[in-house]
Every structure is written in structure tokens, then in C-alpha cells.
Amino acid sequence: MDGTLLDGTGEREAIMRTCRDIASAHSDLEAARLLETNGEVWRRYWPTVAQSWTLGVVDGATISHEAWRRTLSACGCDDASLARTAKDTHWRHRRDTLRLYPDVHDVLPSLRRRHSIALVTNGASDTQRANLRVLGIERYFEAIVISGEVGVAKPDRRIFGMALRELGVKPENVWHIGDDLRTDVAGAHAAGLTAVWLNRSGRLWSEGDPEGNYEIRSLTALPGLLQRPSC
Known part of the structure; x- marks a missing residue:
């Protein structure tokens, strides 16, 4: 979903708004320093919890709370209640800044x-x-x-198999569209699906990368592909 349907660029705006809200309510904290520190915290913290988040061992709320606790602590504030407030404020702003890529609005209903x-x-x-x-x-x-x-998570073929069973379809009749070569394209191939690489950024394919059956720059190209006689 992230990077394929969900445009994640609003996340930075959500963090900036959270930092401004915290600083405006606490004169001893500066929004710019909170923002910089939060970025540093995430760069160090996320690699240690990414797999646990992906597999559901730790939920997103817990990770967000801990990231804000570390951010505030690094800025000299160890107020536990403020860390909870920061987490809740961030999630509120995140909801306000979540958005789909424009092509999703046009393509998803027609595909359905x-x-x-x-x-x-x-x-x-x-x-x-x-x-x-x-x-x-x-x-x-x-x-x-x-x-x-x-x-289980992509690229494990078992997660694709779960979706196939719910739909009641065979893998050779299914296309998977995703933006990540390692998880989406490699996973689709492992599950026996047709892999469509959604390359929104136009990045260059490198030797050794998984290779999709098709490459598109926008979801608007997908209906045309699906209408080909071989599809």
C-alpha cells in the first residue's frame, strides 16, 4: 500500500506540525530542534524495530510513543505524559495529512x-x-x-497465497502491482504471479534487481495492460 496507493510525503508535514504544537505549549522546547532530533531518533531507532512492526510483534502506536519519548528526552524533557501527548498529536496530524496518489482515485474504482x-x-x-x-x-x-x-510478510510467498485463497483464484491468473522490487516484484514471482513494477520515481533498474514482467510509471497505465488479449 505504501508507495503504491499511499503517498507518504505527508508524513513530514505531520511531524512538523507536531513539533510546532509541542513547542508552542512548552516554552523550553524549540520546534526546529524537536524536528531535527526526531529525524535523528528515527534514523537510529527504526532499523531496530522495523521487522517487529512488519510482523505485528510491536504495534505502530507503541513505536511512535517510544520515538517521541526519545525525542523529548534528547531535548532535555523526560515528561512521560508529554510523550503520550506527542504521540497522540502526531497521529492526529498524520490522519490529516494522509493522501492517496492522484491516479488511485481514477483507477481503483474502474478496476474494481x-x-x-x-x-x-x-x-x-x-x-x-x-x-x-x-x-x-x-x-x-x-x-x-x-x-x-x-x-508473514512480503516477499514471503505465503502472504500472497493467503490472498489467493480468499479470492478463490489461481496464481497464474493474478497480477501483483507494487513499487518495491525486493518485496513486491520478488514476492510476486515467488508466488507464481505476474509482477508489475510501479516505478513512480523513474529509478533505474540495476543488474541483480528482481525484474518485473511489466514496468509502469503510473496506475493509469494498468487498465491498458489488462486489456491486452494475453491478459
Whole structure:
């Protein structure tokens, strides 16, 4: 979902708003320093919890709270209640800044009228379920498989198999569209699906990278591909 349907550029705005809110209520804290420190905290902290978040061992709320606690502590504030407030404020601003890529609004409804669609996404249940509710796109999917709910993640072929079973379809009749070569394209191939690489940024494919059956720059190209006789 992230990078394919969900445009993650609003996350920085959510963090900036949170830092401004905290600083405006606490004169001993500066928004600019909070913002810089939060970035440093995430760079160190995220690699230590990413896998646990992906598999649902730790939920998104817990990770967010700890990141803000570390941010505030590094800025000289060890107020536990303020860390909770920062987490809640961030989640509120994050909801306000969540957005879909523009092509999703046009393509997803039309695809749903013609095809069965499943969503296979990595992440903790609380994070991804909240994203789906805020974005209002749950209704387009006949199956939703979230790694944090099932204990396996892309590129493991088993998570794709779960979606196939829910849809009642065979892998050779299914296309998987995703933006990540390692998790989406490699995982689709492992599960026997047709892999479509959604290369929004136009990055160059490198030798040794998994190779999709198709490469598109926008979801608007997908209906045309699906209408080919071989599809």
C-alpha cells in the first residue's frame, strides 16, 4: 500500500506540525530542534524495530510513543505524559495529512468494476487499518491481508497465497502491482504471479534487481495492460 496507493510525503508535514504544537505549549522546547532530533531518533531507532512492526510483534502506536519519548528526552524533557501527548498529536496530524496518489482515485474504482482485487501489505495492524479507514478505500478490496495480522510478510510467498485463497483464484491468473522490487516484484514471482513494477520515481533498474514482467510509471497505465488479449 505504501508507495503504491499511499503517498507518504505527508508524513513530514505531520511531524512538523507536531513539533510546532509541542513547542508552542512548552516554552523550553524549540520546534526546529524537536524536528531535527526526531529525524535523528528515527534514523537510529527504526532499523531496530522495523521487522517487529512488519510482523505485528510491536504495534505502530507503541513505536511512535517510544520515538517521541526519545525525542523529548534528547531535548532535555523526560515528561512521560508529554510523550503520550506527542504521540497522540502526531497521529492526529498524520490522519490529516494522509493522501492517496492522484491516479488511485481514477483507477481503483474502474478496476474494481472489472476485476477482483486484494490488498497485500506489510505493516502493523493498527497502522495499516487506520490508513485504510482514513483513506476510505477498504470497499474496493475483496481481500485484505496485512503482514502484522498474519505473521508473514512480503516477499514471503505465503502472504500472497493467503490472498489467493480468499479470492478463490489461481496464481497464474493474478497480477501483483507494487513499487518495491525486493518485496513486491520478488514476492510476486515467488508466488507464481505476474509482477508489475510501479516505478513512480523513474529509478533505474540495476543488474541483480528482481525484474518485473511489466514496468509502469503510473496506475493509469494498468487498465491498458489488462486489456491486452494475453491478459
